[in-house]
Amino acid sequence: MVVKTERGIKSLNTTKEVYPTIKRYIREARIAKQEGTRPISWVTASGIQEIIWTMDNFIALYPENFNGQCAAKQISLPLMEEAERRGLSRELCSYARNTIGYMYGCKDLSLPYPGGGLLEPDFLLLDNGNCTSVHNKWWRIMENHFRVPLFMLDIPILTPTRMNRDNVERHYIDFVISQIKACFAFLEDQTGSRMDMDKFKEVVRLSDRVGELFDQFLELRKAKPCPVGGEDTVVLPAVMVYFTGTKTGVDFFERLIKETEERVKDHEGVIKDEKYRLLVDNIPPFYTLGLFNYFQKYGGVSVAETYILSFNYNWRRMDADIPFESLARKYLAHWYTLPLEEHVELVCRMVEDYEIDGVVCLALRSCKVYTLHQWTLKNALEKRYGIPTMIIELDMVDPRDYSDGQVKGRIDAFMELLDKKKRR
Amino acid sequence: MSLQDRSQRAQELRREGKRIIGYFCCYVPLEFLTALDFVPYRIWANMQEPISEANLHFIPTACHYARSCFNNALKGYYDFFDGVVGAKTCDTFDRMFQVWKYVLKPEYSHVVHTPNANHPSSYTFFRSELKTFKKSLERAAGREISDKDLREAIRLHNNNRRLVRQLYEFRKESPPRISGSELAHTVILAMSLPVQESTRMLEEKMGELENRPRPEPVKPRILLWGTPVDDISLIQLIEECGADVVMDDICVGSRHYWPDVAETDDPLDGLVERYMDKLVCPFKFWDVTTTHRQDVEKRYSYLKQYAKEFGADGAIMQVVTYCAIHALDVPDVRDYFHEMGLPVLTLEHDYNVATFSSLRTRVQAFIETLD
Numbered sequence: 192m193v194v195k196t197e198r199g200i201k202s203l204n205t206t207k208e209v210y211p212t213i214k215r216y217i218r219e220a221r222i223a224k225q226e227g228t229r230p231i232s233w234v235t236a237s238g239i240q241e242i243i244w245t246m247d248n249f250i251a252l253y254p255e256n257f258n259g260q261c262a263a264k265q266i267s268l269p270l271m272e273e274a275e276r277r278g279l280s281r282e283l284c285s286y287a288r289n290t291i292g293y294m295y296g297c298k299d300l301s302l303p304y305p306g307g308g309l310l311e312p313d314f315l316l317l318d319n320g321n322c323t324s325v326h327n328k329w330w331r332i333m334e335n336h337f338r339v340p341l342f343m344l345d346i347p348i349l350t351p352t353r354m355n356r357d358n359v360e361r362h363y364i365d366f367v368i369s370q371i372k373a374c375f376a377f378l379e380d381q382t383g384s385r386m387d388m389d390k391f392k393e394v395v396r397l398s399d400r401v402g403e404l405f406d407q408f409l410e411l412r413k414a415k416p417c418p419v420g421g422e423d424t425v426v427l428p429a430v431m432v433y434f435t436g437t438k439t440g441v442d443f444f445e446r447l448i449k450e451t452e453e454r455v456k457d458h459e460g461v462i463k464d465e466k467y468r469l470l471v472d473n474i475p476p477f478y479t480l481g482l483f484n485y486f487q488k489y490g491g492v493s494v495a496e497t498y499i500l501s502f503n504y505n506w507r508r509m510d511a512d513i514p515f516e517s518l519a520r521k522y523l524a525h526w527y528t529l530p531l532e533e534h535v536e537l538v539c540r541m542v543e544d545y546e547i548d549g550v551v552c553l554a555l556r557s558c559k560v561y562t563l564h565q566w567t568l569k570n571a572l573e574k575r576y577g578i579p580t581m582i583i584e585l586d587m588v589d590p591r592d593y594s595d596g597q598v599k600g601r602i603d604a605f606m607e608l609l610d611k612k613k614r615r
Numbered sequence: 616m617s618l619q620d621r622s623q624r625a626q627e628l629r630r631e632g633k634r635i636i637g638y639f640c641c642y643v644p645l646e647f648l649t650a651l652d653f654v655p656y657r658i659w660a661n662m663q664e665p666i667s668e669a670n671l672h673f674i675p676t677a678c679h680y681a682r683s684c685f686n687n688a689l690k691g692y693y694d695f696f697d698g699v700v701g702a703k704t705c706d707t708f709d710r711m712f713q714v715w716k717y718v719l720k721p722e723y724s725h726v727v728h729t730p731n732a733n734h735p736s737s738y739t740f741f742r743s744e745l746k747t748f749k750k751s752l753e754r755a756a757g758r759e760i761s762d763k764d765l766r767e768a769i770r771l772h773n774n775n776r777r778l779v780r781q782l783y784e785f786r787k788e789s790p791p792r793i794s795g796s797e798l799a800h801t802v803i804l805a806m807s808l809p810v811q812e813s814t815r816m817l818e819e820k821m822g823e824l825e826n827r828p829r830p831e832p833v834k835p836r837i838l839l840w841g842t843p844v845d846d847i848s849l850i851q852l853i854e855e856c857g858a859d860v861v862m863d864d865i866c867v868g869s870r871h872y873w874p875d876v877a878e879t880d881d882p883l884d885g886l887v888e889r890y891m892d893k894l895v896c897p898f899k900f901w902d903v904t905t906t907h908r909q910d911v912e913k914r915y916s917y918l919k920q921y922a923k924e925f926g927a928d929g930a931i932m933q934v935v936t937y938c939a940i941h942a943l944d945v946p947d948v949r950d951y952f953h954e955m956g957l958p959v960l961t962l963e964h965d966y967n968v969a970t971f972s973s974l975r976t977r978v979q980a981f982i983e984t985l986d
Binding site: 279282283284287319322323325338350351352362369370373530554563564565567570 | 671672673674676677678703705706707709710711712713714716717718724725726727728730731732734735736737739740743744747751897898900906907910934936937939940942943944945946947949961963
């Protein structure tokens with residue numbers, strides 16, 4: 192099955208560096224594996240980079256990132272079908288199906304895998320801060336297949352009746368701290384070297400710096416015209432996932448800000464005539480990122496995306512001198528663990544801050560955790576601001592749930608609606 | 616009483632001044648509610664009515680069971696609640712609870728977070744969660760729970776669970792004196808009553824069954840696995856195809872009633888143990904064991920015991936569409952049943968009787984192979 196897709200066309204040079212940087216990282220991983228110098232771990236992408244970079248004596252690979260790349264390379268379908276042949280329902284998370292299909296059938300299918308394929312893991316790390324139901328099972332299935340040790344960092348959600356990010360009950364923080372410590376103990380066991388407290392503090396400091404820079408970058412995007420669109424920013428989570436807590440990450444975001452600042456100074460927008468400022472909710476369809484550019488035909492620019500926020504800690508700055516406490520608070524303040532009320536308020540603030548004209552909700556067929564409450568969010572935005580919103584039904588990785596003609600037809604109608612509203 | 620009228624008694628009690636608390640999922644520790652004289656009422660979905668109002672708030676590609684529960688609430692079927700309590704187990708129920716709270720703004724609500732893993736710190740955390748839940752309920756009730764009250768509530772619930780297990784004993788007979796649908800009917804009603812009344816109803820049922828003659832003829836015996844089923848239609852469908860449903864592994868059934876709370880000096884010890892270690896649900900991520908074999912054995916060996924004790928000839932694995940935690944367990948559990956030598960039929964369904972005709976043919980064909 193061939194799906195009509197388009198690649199995203201970027202405005203910045205810095206964002207074009209992302210994939211080559213990741214390719215280099217994977218190449219180094221391949222050498223380390225061959226030479227047996229550092230073990231490989233498959234890690235959830237939700238954000239325990241500080242733990243990883245503190246140890247720094249193993250290589251973390253991210254199946255979720257791999258899945259996005261497979262989708263971009265248009266090779267997800269046979270992998271997902273392989274997982275379905277093994278008895279997994281087609282309605283399950285397409286990320287999980289893609290990785291599990293790869294795990295079972297990569298050699299037989301022999302496709303042009305990104306980075307030459309995911310190197311087999313020596314152990315697995317799982318944190319469920321941005322998805323519980325699927326992540327737990329998915330990592331367990333991989334553990335069963337590879338027969339390697341696994342550590343799970345269990346992140347509770349901030350239960351909606353009584354907490355928000357400023358008011359977290361003590362036992363939640365203690366619970367996460369004790370697991371971060373247990374995770375270090377597991378890694379010491381796996382890698383044979385000790386965790387260094389000074390290094391830990393330095394990594395937390397660098398991680399916080401990445402968060403701070405990311406916030407500055409978001410501020411710059413509020414400019415009119417918007418200097419950077421969603422087609423560029425969708426690659427930023429990959430940088431956050433691979434390099435939060437490192438100098439590489441800090442350097443990247445400093446360059447990104449510099450380039451963006453220049454564009455703001457020169458009033459250089461994503462397109463010449465920016466008419467509509469759009470907010471895009473949810474994970475993008477990696478097999479057709481050109482969808483972001485499609486809005487530009489009508490003068491629409493994606494100036495804010497919720498997806499990229501789910502990898503950034505933008506609440507209070509972290510105190511590197513109390514790294515355990517700081518990290519526990521960060522892990523508990525994930526985009527997913529937030530209570531719905533707070534989530535809605537955050538998106539409302541984005542609508543105001545970025546002066547949004549229309550909201551595009553990507554309703555992902557197979558990602559339940561990020562999509563379940565989306566209609567409640569949409570209703571709240573419409574009610575509060577009378578803002579036009581559209582829902583596009585598709586999937587982040589599974590191209591079978593995407594119909595190019597239909598989606599574009601709906602976008603055409605939506606943009607006409609925005610136009611009418613603006614003329615009124 | 617028909618299942619359509621299952622809330623009648625709770626509504627009556629509310630008119631008499633009792634306070635009714637709706638709860639999702641068998642991970643809500645009901646003992647605390649009972650100790651404060653709240654009436655716990657399990658929140659049901661609706662197999663008989665299609666989802667309508669909930670579609671305005673919830674994406675259609677979400678678990679039909681969770682959406683249907685919320686749909687009932689939006690239709691006003693739960694207007695007699697004084698509050699709702701959830702347990703954070705699977706992501707869908709968590710989101711649904713949040714949307715419920717956001718849209719319907721219940722007077723009282725609380726979520727008990729159940730850790731996924733059983734690390735040593737998970738137990739400390741869960742104990743604090745129970746204490747927080749207790750305090751929250753005490754505030755709502757305007758009085759405190761003494762250890763004596765809590766112990767008494769534990770005894771009441773243990774006794775109630777023991778009676779349901781005794782009722783299940785009748786299904787070990789061949790052919791069983793109580794059909795799968797009749798038992799499910801009884802259990803669903805039992806979950807809709809205050810525990811004392813539920814126990815009285817079960818005792819009456821037991822008395823009646825003891826004097827009931829054995830039915831004829833012997834039919835293939837089915838073990839039913841999977842997502843919650845709080846209606847008898849699906850079980851009836853299997854029975855109409857010529858089989859007896861003799862045992863279940865679902866949360867409106869054995870999962871809810873099998874484990875008791877140990878009567879410990881500090882009642883919290885027994886409660887932590889039951890809700891952390893003894894209850895079974897695929898959301899739970901047990902400690903990592905060394906091999907796949909050990910892991911599978913640890914998680915599913917009770918199914919072997921059920922199959923043996925209840926003499927199952929085959930297993931039907933039913934999963935409501937979009938339930939990730941069950942669907943991801945299907946390959947492992949299916950293989951486990953096969954290893955036991957049990958034929959398996961896997962069904963994915965929309966939790967709506969209107970869509971069941973396609974299931975019937977498959978169930979019929981499966982049961983014919985068991986004859």
